[in-house]
Amino acid sequence: MQLYNIKHPEEKVSFKQAVLQGLGREQGLFFPEQLPEFTPEQIEELLALPFVERAAKVLEAFIGDEFTSAQIQELAEQAFNFPVPVVQVSENVYTLELFHGPTLAFKDFGGRFMSQVLRLLAQERKITILTATSGDTGAAVAHAFYQVPNIEVVVLYPKGRISELQEKLFCTLGENIKTIAIDGDFDACQALVKQAFDDQELREAIGLNSANSINISRLLAQITYYFEAYARLPCKQQVVVSVPSGNFGNLTAGLLAKALGLPIYQYIAATNANDTVPRYLASGKWEPATTKATLSNAMDVSRPNNWPRIEELFKVKGWQFKQDLFSAPVSDEQTATTIKELEALGYLSEPHGAVAYQVLAQHLQPGQVGVFLGTAHPAKFKAEVENILGKEIDLPEQLAKYKDRPLLSENFPADYDVLKAFLLAHTEAAKAK
Secondary structure (H helix, E strand, C coil), X not given: CEEEECCCCCCEEEHXXXXXXXXXXXXXXXXXXXXXXXXXXXXXXHHCCCHHHHHHHHHHHHHCCCCCHHHHHHHHHHHCCCCCCEEEEXXXXXXXXXXXXXXXXXXXXHHHXXXXXXXXXXXXXXXXXXXXXXXXXXXXXXXXXXXXXXXEEEEEEECCCCCHHHHHHHCCCCCCEEEEEEECCHHXXXXXHHHHHHCHHHHHHXXXXXXXCCCHHHHHHHHHHHHHHHHHCCCCCCEEEEEECCCCHHHHHHHHHHHHCCCXXXXXXXXXXXXXXXXXXXXCCCCCCCCCCCCCHHHCCCCCCCHHHHHHHHHHHCCCHHHHEEEEECCHHHHHHHHHHHHHCCCCCCHXXXXXXXXXXXXXXXXXXXXXXXXXXXXXXXXXXXXXXXXCCCCCHHHHCCCCCCCCCEEEECCHHHHHHHHHHHHHHHHHC
16 A cells, blocks of 8 residues: 655555654654445445445455455454444444453554554564554553563553543553653644654664554555444444544544445544634634643544644535534533433543543434444543542443553653653664563
8 A cells, every 4th residue: 555645645555654654754654555445245245244244345355465364364363353343322322342452442443453453563673663652552552562672652641531431541561561641732732743753863772663554554544433333233324433533543544434434324523622623614724722621531632633634634525514513612511411411311421431421412313323423431531430420430440450550650841852861872772672
């Protein structure tokens, strides 16, 4: 698969190069030069397959020229070895539960697939993965790469702006996983990652790579579960999918599934108070505001990194935003109310899923079938959910075993020079081991 840099289309790379490189010149995102597309008959055949087998065939459509069918099948088997259930919430609304992996969040799909790809590519070279997280990416990446030879991981996260259990899940591992609490918001963390990728000297010195959703391997992995959602629906007429959206990688993957031929009628980009995209779609003006802290903290992003890919996809496919994508924000007050509404329906959700459900419930028309993405286990937001519902919720074993471990994070200012000095020193120390 050839990909081009959206900012500099003349810069073209293979999938393997894109995975290792992360970003193109001037922080440009890589985008497929040619988008594969299945026929309606092929889609029907795919939907009849088990998840892992189908996922391998979807991935092969993109990367089959660089990996064998057997390799892709093994990548899928190793990465997606947990259930992906669709649960009915009301008469015409379902949720796709993406939180049954090892870190109880949808980021496990992309993180684990990327780690499997890099296992193949890092056998003869040292790689340093630098990534920013607003909550769940850090855990998924840290656990996916924990103790993987030749790979060092450095995760930046906004100090005090992720839940305690989110922090414990990835800041207590140690070994090849280093975590840094940054004095600032997620956008400040992301800006530091981008600066690092613009620093050619640093990139070459430490073998820099990123596991954010800017990395094309993570996006391809996420395409696979949209097929699973559609396959499991008992009624498939005018399916509307609502995606809780922060950095917009998840929605990008969903739209790529549609580009492949999956007959999703419409997507919804559900945001919290960080509503850059809903305002942009309404006014045509891109005006990011200061990032606000909300209950749905993994979506506290005012400059979504993946939006250029979405615009590129709409341009390439000739889609219209008003027809194919709807977007609206949800306040914290609405989020809390929605968590209560879902509980009354017999479904326990957390803030991000509640945001997606709220916009879906408002927008869904008679005769349509709605799916909202459940991106994290409610226990990852135990304190917030318990406070809203006024009752205790159980803590799964995946979280309970990390709850009392000491944090191993360092605390840095949002200063690139400080981060660069750390990365260079850390890499030299890792080489000396």
